[in-house]
Amino acid sequence: MIELKNITKEYISKENRIVGVDNVSLTIKEGEIFGIVGYSGAGKSTLLRCINILERPTSGVVKVDGVELLQLSSKQLRKVRQSIGMIFQGFYLVASKTVYENVAFALKAAGVEQTIRKKRVEELLTLVGLEDRMHQYPAQLSGGQKQRVSIARALANNPKVLLCDEATSALDPNTTKSILALLKKINKELGITIVIITHEMEVVKEICHRCAVMQEGRVVEEGPTYDIFSNPVDPLTKKFIETVLSFELPSKLIEKLQGKLVKLQFRGDLAAEAIVSDMLQTFTVKGNILHGKVEYIQDTPLGIFIMELLGEEEEVERAIDYLRERVSIVEVVENG
Amino acid sequence: MDSILEILPELNLAFFQTIFMVGIALLVAVLLGLPLGITLFVTDQGLFLENKWMKGIVGIVINLIRSIPFIILLVFLLPFTNWLVGTTIGPVAASVSLSVAAIPFYARIVESSAREIDRGVIEAAVAVGASPWMIIREIILPEAKPGLITGLTITAISLIGYSAMAGTIGGGGIGDLAIRFGYYRYDNTIMFTTVILLIVLVQCVQYFGDFIAKAVNKR
Numbered sequence: 001m002i003e004l005k006n007i008t009k010e011y012i013s014k015e016n017r018i019v020g021v022d023n024v025s026l027t028i029k030e031g032e033i034f035g036i037v038g039y040s041g042a043g044k045s046t047l048l049r050c051i052n053i054l055e056r057p058t059s060g061v062v063k064v065d066g067v068e069l070l071q072l073s074s075k076q077l078r079k080v081r082q083s084i085g086m087i088f089q090g091f092y093l094v095a096s097k098t099v100y101e102n103v104a105f106a107l108k109a110a111g112v113e114q115t116i117r118k119k120r121v122e123e124l125l126t127l128v129g130l131e132d133r134m135h136q137y138p139a140q141l142s143g144g145q146k147q148r149v150s151i152a153r154a155l156a157n158n159p160k161v162l163l164c165d166e167a168t169s170a171l172d173p174n175t176t177k178s179i180l181a182l183l184k185k186i187n188k189e190l191g192i193t194i195v196i197i198t199h200e201m202e203v204v205k206e207i208c209h210r211c212a213v214m215q216e217g218r219v220v221e222e223g224p225t226y227d228i229f230s231n232p233v234d235p236l237t238k239k240f241i242e243t244v245l246s247f248e249l250p251s252k253l254i255e256k257l258q259g260k261l262v263k264l265q266f267r268g269d270l271a272a273e274a275i276v277s278d279m280l281q282t283f284t285v286k287g288n289i290l291h292g293k294v295e296y297i298q299d300t301p302l303g304i305f306i307m308e309l310l311g312e313e314e315e316v317e318r319a320i321d322y323l324r325e326r327v328s329i330v331e332v333v334e335n336g
Numbered sequence: 337m338d339s340i341l342e343i344l345p346e347l348n349l350a351f352f353q354t355i356f357m358v359g360i361a362l363l364v365a366v367l368l369g370l371p372l373g374i375t376l377f378v379t380d381q382g383l384f385l386e387n388k389w390m391k392g393i394v395g396i397v398i399n400l401i402r403s404i405p406f407i408i409l410l411v412f413l414l415p416f417t418n419w420l421v422g423t424t425i426g427p428v429a430a431s432v433s434l435s436v437a438a439i440p441f442y443a444r445i446v447e448s449s450a451r452e453i454d455r456g457v458i459e460a461a462v463a464v465g466a467s468p469w470m471i472i473r474e475i476i477l478p479e480a481k482p483g484l485i486t487g488l489t490i491t492a493i494s495l496i497g498y499s500a501m502a503g504t505i506g507g508g509g510i511g512d513l514a515i516r517f518g519y520y521r522y523d524n525t526i527m528f529t530t531v532i533l534l535i536v537l538v539q540c541v542q543y544f545g546d547f548i549a550k551a552v553n554k555r
Contacts, residue, residue, distance in 0.1 A: 052463055054463060078467060082464065086460070086464075090454070092456040092457045092460035094478065096478040096481065106466075108470065108474070150460070
């Protein structure tokens with residue numbers, strides 16, 4: 001659906017040349033929710049804005065739904081932009097227009113007739129659950145409601161793609177959840193391809209099918225979200241994953257440890273507890289679970305446990321080998 | 337007191353002449369200054385009609401007119417006024433130079449109130465595929481409306497002051513009256529009366545302008 005080829009965006013001033021996006025190529029499939037993660041200044045926002053040419057790349061090819069956007073005249077580009085919805089961190093609603101008028105504006109821009117416009121706005125506001133707020137002004141709405149209005153506006157002209165620029169970063173956790181649920185529903189029911197940029201791994205975990213991690217204008221890692229979470233390669237990706245899956249043991253506890261500290265990671269729906277209890281029965285070792293968590297990455301569980309194994313060194317080694325055969329990743333964290 | 341009664345008909349006429357001159361100039365300011373101000377804004381760097389040349393030229397012309405003191409502009413424009421309205425005295429003639437002064441004045445105010453709009457709101461309209469004209473009419477003008485009205489109030493009050501200057505070269509209006517009776521005939525009563533009249537007028541304009549600006553503000 002979206003094809004970015006060798007996108008580079010440079011900002012040239014008199015003194016220096018700043019590279020915002022450095023030769024990035026990405027392909028985003030139809031119907032997928034794609035996340036772009038990175039710290040602020042990583043170039044993710046610039047990259048997103050290159051997709052609908054709010055920012056014109058210095059070089060590269062931008063293809064959306066088979067159309068090369070950089071070849072278009074400004075009039076043709078306006079037409080294409082109507083099929084690429086966009087929502088922002090700051091909502092950017094028109095304060096002097098009611099909720100109804102804000103959504104209707106997008107339809108007006110596309111030249112939709114007034115009678116059809118009215119029906120469509122009502123439809124859209126029902127979709128985002130704000131049909132009873134139609135005649136209020138943005139100042140009377142909460143942050144989550146404002147974002148819902150901006151989603152309705154972005155969806156007005158039946159876009160094929162929805163771009164989300166830190167759409168949940170200004171919202172509290174509960175509201176974030178409800179907005180993400182709405183985006184998920186839009187993706188599922190309307191089949192709209194969604195690109196989300198965020199610095200919150202929670203968002204990626206919750207809804208992204210695939211994601212890319214960006215640093216200094218480059219994509220350092222890309223893949224299905226589950227793979228990124230279960231097996232991050234780049235140090236930056238690991239750091240991001242730690243924000244969601246962090247296993248810090250209190251230093252007091254580590255001091256008291258006698259056995260071997262192992263970290264077990266179960267992928268998919270492996271029966272974690274059964275494997276561990278089998279291991280404890282087969283070998284003469286004692287096991288203490290010190291930390292454990294099962295994360296659901298879009299309904300697929302990812303279990304991580306930290307255990308202390310006590311016993312004869314040889315027996316412990318054999319127990320670890322046993323686990324290695326059955327569990328996706330076993331890491332020996334520390335020797336006691 | 338007698339002198340005031342005596343002059344009442346003339347005072348009345350002068351009052352309406354001032355209103356007339358300022359009104360014409362305000363109308364011209366809205367008709368020409370508003371589009372110029374919007375042009376200055378939308379041709380700015382990073383906006384949807386970015387155009388360095390256009391912005392530069394309009395900006396220079398506006399600064400040029402604004403840098404001429406009004407009393408000099410008044411004299412400078414006499415041939416133009418004569419050509420346009422066929423006379424150089426009276427309120428109609430004065431409204432020509434008042435208008436010329438009002439256009440760049442209001443244009444700069446329009447530009448600065450448009451700058452107050454969150455650029456993201458304009459960007460969101462660009463992202464939705466709206467045409468430049470639509471963005472101006474549906475986003476910039478409504479969003480800048482309180483500022484535009486406040487700016488019009490400021491312009492009106494400045495013009496009331498300018499109109500008194502126009503009185504010095506026979507432009508008519510309250511200023512003219514103050515000069516003729518108050519200054520040339522040393523009649524302090526008339527002088528004070530005209531000053532009080534001007535104060536009342538300015539207060540009314542300010543109050544009215546604030547009231548409307550507040551009424552249209554939806555923030």
